[in-house]
Amino acid sequence: MFARLxxxxxxxxxxxxxxxxCTARTNDTVAAALLASGLDHCRTTGVSxxxxxxxxxxxxxxxxxxxxxxxxxxxxxxVPVREGMRVEVQRGKxxxxx
Amino acid sequence: xxxxxxxxxxxxxGGGLVGSAIAWGLARCGKRVGVLDEGDVALRASRGNFAxxxxxxxxxxxxxxxxxxxxxxxxxxxxxxxxxxxxxxxVAFERPGGFNLSLSxxxxxxxxxxxxxxxxxxxxxxxxxxxxxxxxVKQAIPQIGPEVVGASYSRFDGHCNSLRLFRALNVGMQQxxxxxxxxxxxxxxxxxxxxFRLTTRSGEVRAAKVVxxxxxxxxxxxxxxxxxxxxxxxxxxxxVTERTxxxxxxxxxxxxxxxxxxxxxxxSQEEVGAxxxxxxxxxxxxxxxxxxxxxxxxxxxxVRSWGCLRVMTxxxxxxxxxxxxxxxxxxxxxxSGVTLAAAHALFLAPQIAEGQLSPQDxxxxxxxxxxxxxLAA
Numbered sequence: 280m281f282a283r284l285x286x287x288x289x290x291x292x293x294x295x296x297x298x299x300x301c302t303a304r305t306n307d308t309v310a311a312a313l314l315a316s317g318l319d320h321c322r323t324t325g326v327s328x329x330x331x332x333x334x335x336x337x338x339x340x341x342x343x344x345x346x347x348x349x350x351x352x353x354x355x356x357x358v359p360v361r362e363g364m365r366v367e368v369q370r371g372k373x374x375x376x377x
Numbered sequence: 378x379x380x381x382x383x384x385x386x387x388x389x390x391g392g393g394l395v396g397s398a399i400a401w402g403l404a405r406c407g408k409r410v411g412v413l414d415e416g417d418v419a420l421r422a423s424r425g426n427f428a429x430x431x432x433x434x435x436x437x438x439x440x441x442x443x444x445x446x447x448x449x450x451x452x453x454x455x456x457x458x459x460x461x462x463x464x465x466x467x468v469a470f471e472r473p474g475g476f477n478l479s480l481s482x483x484x485x486x487x488x489x490x491x492x493x494x495x496x497x498x499x500x501x502x503x504x505x506x507x508x509x510x511x512x513x514v515k516q517a518i519p520q521i522g523p524e525v526v527g528a529s530y531s532r533f534d535g536h537c538n539s540l541r542l543f544r545a546l547n548v549g550m551q552q553x554x555x556x557x558x559x560x561x562x563x564x565x566x567x568x569x570x571x572x573f574r575l576t577t578r579s580g581e582v583r584a585a586k587v588v589x590x591x592x593x594x595x596x597x598x599x600x601x602x603x604x605x606x607x608x609x610x611x612x613x614x615x616x617v618t619e620r621t622x623x624x625x626x627x628x629x630x631x632x633x634x635x636x637x638x639x640x641x642x643x644x645s646q647e648e649v650g651a652x653x654x655x656x657x658x659x660x661x662x663x664x665x666x667x668x669x670x671x672x673x674x675x676x677x678x679x680v681r682s683w684g685c686l687r688v689m690t691x692x693x694x695x696x697x698x699x700x701x702x703x704x705x706x707x708x709x710x711x712x713s714g715v716t717l718a719a720a721h722a723l724f725l726a727p728q729i730a731e732g733q734l735s736p737q738d739x740x741x742x743x744x745x746x747x748x749x750x751x752l753a754a
Contacts, residue, residue: 325620325638352619352678372638374622375520376673
C-alpha cells in the first residue's frame with residue numbers, strides 16, 4: 280500500500296512487529312514503519328473492536344496506539360524507531376500494568 | 378415582532394441531570410413539558426458527577442435522606458430498564474455493591490464508626506453494611522496495593538454510565554413530547570393570573586407550573602417565586618485515564634472503572650466559590666491516593682482532569698419544596714443527581730404533576746429547616 284520514495288535516507292533499523300522481524304530506517308517513526316511494513320491495522324478499538332491504522336501522523340488522532348516494548352497505548356507516530364524495538368498490535372483496551 | 382412565546386403545562390428550569398430526570402418523569406405522566414436550559418457557559422454540576430448510585434454513607438443527621446437515597450437506589454433497576462426499553466439506550470446500571478477502601482487503621486475505624494452512627498440514628502430505616510479486612514478486600518479486588526488495610530462494603534451501592542443516562546433522559550423526554558430549549562437562561566419569573574411567565578434570552582415562556590432545577594442558579598431564581606434556596610457551590614476535581622482492560626468490577630467513592638474502561642479518580646471538596654477550574658495541587662493528591670490504592674494505575678495516561686461545582690446546602694441534604702406564595706412553583710436542589718435520578722423521575726415528578734408534594738416524603742427536605750429563628754419561636 281505504501282512505498283518508500285527514493286532516495287531512502289538513514290540506516291536500516293531492525294524491529295519486530297508482532298514477533299516478525301521488520302526493517303525500517305533511522306528517523307522513521309513507529310507509525311511510518313508500521314505503514315511501510317504493509318500492515319492494514321495497528322490496533323483494534325477498546326469499545327467496539329474496530330480496526331484502526333495510523334491516520335494523522337502528528338500526535339492528534341490517537342488512532343495509531345500500539346504496544347511498544349511491553350507498554351500499551353503508545354502513540355506510534357510520536358515514537359522514533361530503535362534497533363531491537365518490540366512493537367505489538369494492540370487488541371482492545373490496554374491492560375493494567377502493561 | 379415575531380411571536381416567540383411558548384406555552385407548557387410545566388416549565389423545568391435547568392437541563393442537567395436533575396432537571397432532565399424530572400422532565401422525563403413529568404412527560405411520562407402525560408404533561409406538556411418545556412426544559413429551559415442555559416448555554417454552554419452554565420456552571421453545570423452534572424459535569425462533575427462520578428456516576429455512582431451510592432447509599433452506604435448517606436444520611437448522617439437526616440435519616441429521611443438515607444431512606445430517600447435507598448428508595449432511589451432500589452428503583453434504579455426499574456428506572457434504567459424503562460429508559461432502555463423506551464430509547465434503546467443502555468445506561469449500564471450495575472449494582473454489585475460498593476467499596477470504600479481505607480489506607481490506615483485509623484481510616485478504617487473512622488469509617489466503621491461513621492457507618493455505625495448512621496445506622497444508630499433514631500428513625501433510621503436500617504440496612505446492613507460490612508467492614509472487610511485486607512484479605513477479604515483482596516479476594517474481591519486482587520489489585521489493591523500494600524497500604525490498603527480494609528474497606529467498608531455495602532451491597533446496596535451501584536453505578537452507571539452517566540453520559541448515556543443523560544442522553545437517554547434527553548432523547549426519552551423528547552420522544553414523549555417534551556421540548557428542550559437551549560440558550561433559554563431565565564431572567565425573570567412573574568406569577569400572574571394562575572400562570573408563570575418566564576422571561577428568557579430567547580423569548581417568553583408561559584407555564585401553569587414551574588420547577589427550579591437550576592443548580593446553583595436556583596439561589597437567584599427562588600425569590601422570584603417566593604422560595605428560599607440557600608445553596609452554595611462546592612468544587613470537586615476529577616481525573617479520567619485512558620481506557621484499560623476491565624479489572625475493577627465494584628464502584629468505589631474515589632476510584633471507579635467505567636463500563637467502557639476508563640478510570641475515574643475523584644473527588645475533592647473545596648470551598649472556593651464559583652470557580653470550576655482544575656488545579657495541580659489537588660489533582661496530585663487525588664492521583665497519589667489512587668496509586669496507593671491501585672499501584673498499577675501509575676502506568677496509565679491521564680486523558681483529562683477537570684473541576685466542577687456541586688450544589689451544596691449547609692447540612693448537605695437536598696431541598697424539595699413547593700412555594701406557598703406561588704403555588705405551582707417547585708424547587709429541587711441536590712448534589713447526588715445520579716443516585717437520586719430514579720427517585721426524581723419516578724416519585725418526585727408524579728407528585729409535581731399532581732400539584733402536591735406529600736408531606737410524608739418531602740417535609741424533611743423543606744428549606745425552612747435552615748430558618749433557626751422561626752424554629753425557636
